[in-house]
Amino acid sequence: MKCRTCGQPAIINLRQHKLALCRTHFLDWLPEQTQRFIHHYRMFTLDDRILVAVSGGKDSLSLWDMLTRLGYHADGLYIGLGVLGDGFDYSAESQRLAEQFAAQRGLKLHVVDVKATYGATIPELAVISHRGQDKPCSVCGLVKRYIMNRTAYEGGYTVLATGHNLDDEAAVLMQNTLTWSGGYLVRQAPVLPASGLGLARKVKPVCRIYERELAAYALASGIEYVYDECPHAVGSNTLWYKDILNQMEEKRPGLKLQYYLSFLQAKDDGLFAAQAAQADELHACEKCGQPTTAPGLCSFCRLWDRVRQSREA
Amino acid sequence: MKCRTCGQPAIINLRQHKLALCRTHFLDWLPEQTQRFIHHYRMFTLDDRILVAVSGGKDSLSLWDMLTRLGYHADGLYIGLGVLGDGFDYSAESQRLAEQFAAQRGLKLHVVDVKATYGATIPELAVISHRGQDKPCSVCGLVKRYIMNRTAYEGGYTVLATGHNLDDEAAVLMQNTLTWSGGYLVRQAPVLPASGLGLARKVKPVCRIYERELAAYALASGIEYVYDECPHAVGSNTLWYKDILNQMEEKRPGLKLQYYLSFLQAKDDGLFAAQAAQADELHACEKCGQPTTAPGLCSFCRLWDRVRQSREA
Numbered sequence: 001m002k003c004r005t006c007g008q009p010a011i012i013n014l015r016q017h018k019l020a021l022c023r024t025h026f027l028d029w030l031p032e033q034t035q036r037f038i039h040h041y042r043m044f045t046l047d048d049r050i051l052v053a054v055s056g057g058k059d060s061l062s063l064w065d066m067l068t069r070l071g072y073h074a075d076g077l078y079i080g081l082g083v084l085g086d087g088f089d090y091s092a093e094s095q096r097l098a099e100q101f102a103a104q105r106g107l108k109l110h111v112v113d114v115k116a117t118y119g120a121t122i123p124e125l126a127v128i129s130h131r132g133q134d135k136p137c138s139v140c141g142l143v144k145r146y147i148m149n150r151t152a153y154e155g156g157y158t159v160l161a162t163g164h165n166l167d168d169e170a171a172v173l174m175q176n177t178l179t180w181s182g183g184y185l186v187r188q189a190p191v192l193p194a195s196g197l198g199l200a201r202k203v204k205p206v207c208r209i210y211e212r213e214l215a216a217y218a219l220a221s222g223i224e225y226v227y228d229e230c231p232h233a234v235g236s237n238t239l240w241y242k243d244i245l246n247q248m249e250e251k252r253p254g255l256k257l258q259y260y261l262s263f264l265q266a267k268d269d270g271l272f273a274a275q276a277a278q279a280d281e282l283h284a285c286e287k288c289g290q291p292t293t294a295p296g297l298c299s300f301c302r303l304w305d306r307v308r309q310s311r312e313a
Numbered sequence: 314m315k316c317r318t319c320g321q322p323a324i325i326n327l328r329q330h331k332l333a334l335c336r337t338h339f340l341d342w343l344p345e346q347t348q349r350f351i352h353h354y355r356m357f358t359l360d361d362r363i364l365v366a367v368s369g370g371k372d373s374l375s376l377w378d379m380l381t382r383l384g385y386h387a388d389g390l391y392i393g394l395g396v397l398g399d400g401f402d403y404s405a406e407s408q409r410l411a412e413q414f415a416a417q418r419g420l421k422l423h424v425v426d427v428k429a430t431y432g433a434t435i436p437e438l439a440v441i442s443h444r445g446q447d448k449p450c451s452v453c454g455l456v457k458r459y460i461m462n463r464t465a466y467e468g469g470y471t472v473l474a475t476g477h478n479l480d481d482e483a484a485v486l487m488q489n490t491l492t493w494s495g496g497y498l499v500r501q502a503p504v505l506p507a508s509g510l511g512l513a514r515k516v517k518p519v520c521r522i523y524e525r526e527l528a529a530y531a532l533a534s535g536i537e538y539v540y541d542e543c544p545h546a547v548g549s550n551t552l553w554y555k556d557i558l559n560q561m562e563e564k565r566p567g568l569k570l571q572y573y574l575s576f577l578q579a580k581d582d583g584l585f586a587a588q589a590a591q592a593d594e595l596h597a598c599e600k601c602g603q604p605t606t607a608p609g610l611c612s613f614c615r616l617w618d619r620v621r622q623s624r625e626a
Contacts, residue, residue, distance in 0.1 A: 178568065178575075179571065179572075179575050180575040180579035180584070182579050182582065182584045185584075240564070244560070244561065248557065251553070255491065258491070258492065259491050259492075259493075262491075262493040263493045265493065266495050269495065271493070271495045271585060271586060272584060272585060273583050273584060273585060
């Protein structure tokens with residue numbers, strides 16, 4: 001297999017694009033694709049101050065790398081969740097790799113450790129709060145969304161970027177269609193606009209890039225990242241949907257890309273009724289001031305209240 | 314496993330409903346479920362004259378059986394397609410079983426043989442018309458829709474019923490979402506209303522019944538039916554989607570039912586924008602007078618024109 005651009009040996013074959021590329025041209029091609037998508041969805045410009053949520057994995061580190069290569073002003077945010085793996089400290093290793101990435105490139109990385117800042121790790125929180133049965137994933141999502149938004153808002157960032165890839169988005173889309181969750185379908189988008197009350201603009205610049213392309217990008221550009229999935233994700237619904245979609249993609253190269261892009265196109269073409277797209281009304285949390293959909297305390301503050309009550313009991 | 318109603322040995326375990334039933338109570342339960350759905354979607358009443366499209370397979374014969382057991386006035390329509398199987402005459406065997414079913418119950422069956430009436434079998438038509446590449450399925454769909462509608466209209470039937478089951482509908486739904494075909498999604502429904510210009514009202518009374526339940530019904534009530542899929546369906550997209558959905562159902566009993574019913578519910582709740590639901594304007598075909606979406610000849614008449622031209626050439 002030879003590079004379509006220069007004829008040198010290819011390092012990757014992108015079946016869905018019928019395109020093989022060598023290391024050099026793949027490392028050019030992926031940021032170009034990302035840039036096109038950023039432009040098409042008007043995600044941000046060179047004037048924006050971007051906060052990239054980095055987990056230490058291939059998706060977010062590749063994203064951060066591409067954004068800085070493309071000339072964007074992008075700082076990082078690492079959230080220490082306190083997750084342990086089988087025989088190694090998953091969160092500590094992820095943090096080390098995120099910090100190493102930033103240090104090597106002279107980039108600024110914010111670190112918020114959940115236990116040090118708020119008093120408990122994510123697995124501890126899941127047990128104390130009885131939320132999400134045995135799985136800490138629901139609590140983890142809530143805590144991360146809160147910290148990402150607050151850090152972006154308080155740091156004066158104009159946009160918050162996450163490393164959701166095509167495989168993530170296609171799996172979520174499948175999940176949303178299996179139950180036809182109207183609200184989720186309507187809100188699933190590459191850009192979620194900011195709201196006056198302190199909700200940061202959220203963007204997913206690599207949501208049309210395959211997971212394997214991001215892994216190849218990280219490897220080819222020498223980015224050291226955590227290989228393992230989060231130990232709590234093993235056996236999750238999302239991984240199950242990803243397996244099914246991979247099986248379908250195997251038979252029909254490009255299926256995932258078509259699935260997601262045709263969904264975005266259909267939405268742009270007005271497939272869904274407008275009333276379903278109405279955003280929830282936002283209130284300021286009585287305690288922390290952060291935006292919340294119901295009056296009173298936000299779900300993050302209610303979570304920590306439960307922790308306090310449980311410890312006092 | 315015991316029948317939930319009477320405690321006798323069960324013949325079927327409906328995992329998605331957590332319900333096991335004996336032969337007698339299953340043969341009561343399935344028509345009851347069907348009746349509920351007919352009522353919920355206001356498909357037809359005891360005053361309607363129903364034409365059931367029967368293929369000789371389990372779905373349509375079970376449907377016809379249930380409709381007559383429920384007291385509806387339902388005649389049958391068998392369309393002779395001229396399809397040959399591997400070592401046996403698929404269409405002839407299907408016709409024999411449809412005729413046997415009708416004769417045993419004293420029911421009226423219309424038979425329209427495509428070759429005898431119009432001059433070529435479906436496989437011949439597919440080759441002559443170059444439509445649908447190697448597969449006659451697209452031509453077959455066109456011809457069947459035409460003959461069903463025309464027979465219903467000319468016979469004074471108020472409604473045309475087909476045996477589409479849940480597995481069929483879920484597979485089509487998956488196909489429609491993988492490409493986000495707005496028009497198809499909006500039109501996929503248990504009832505398609507009649508149109509003034511001679512388009513019969515179409516209903517799918519068993520579209521929320523699993524394929525295996527219809528097979529069990531046919532077996533338990535002694536209906537002899539064609540076991541094989543149409544030989545041309547082997548390797549089709551629809552069967553591929555069915556395989557994937559079966560795999561998902563295996564892990565999550567009830568998934569297909571939830572997938573389809575939540576889609577119908579979301580539609581009823583107004584998920585899709587109204588403009589997408591606008592019906593195409595209909596015209597009368599200049600040759601046969603049947604309804605068509607474009608002025609001039611309908612696609613059925615154009616198909617036979619091509620056959621004539623090709624034979625004269």
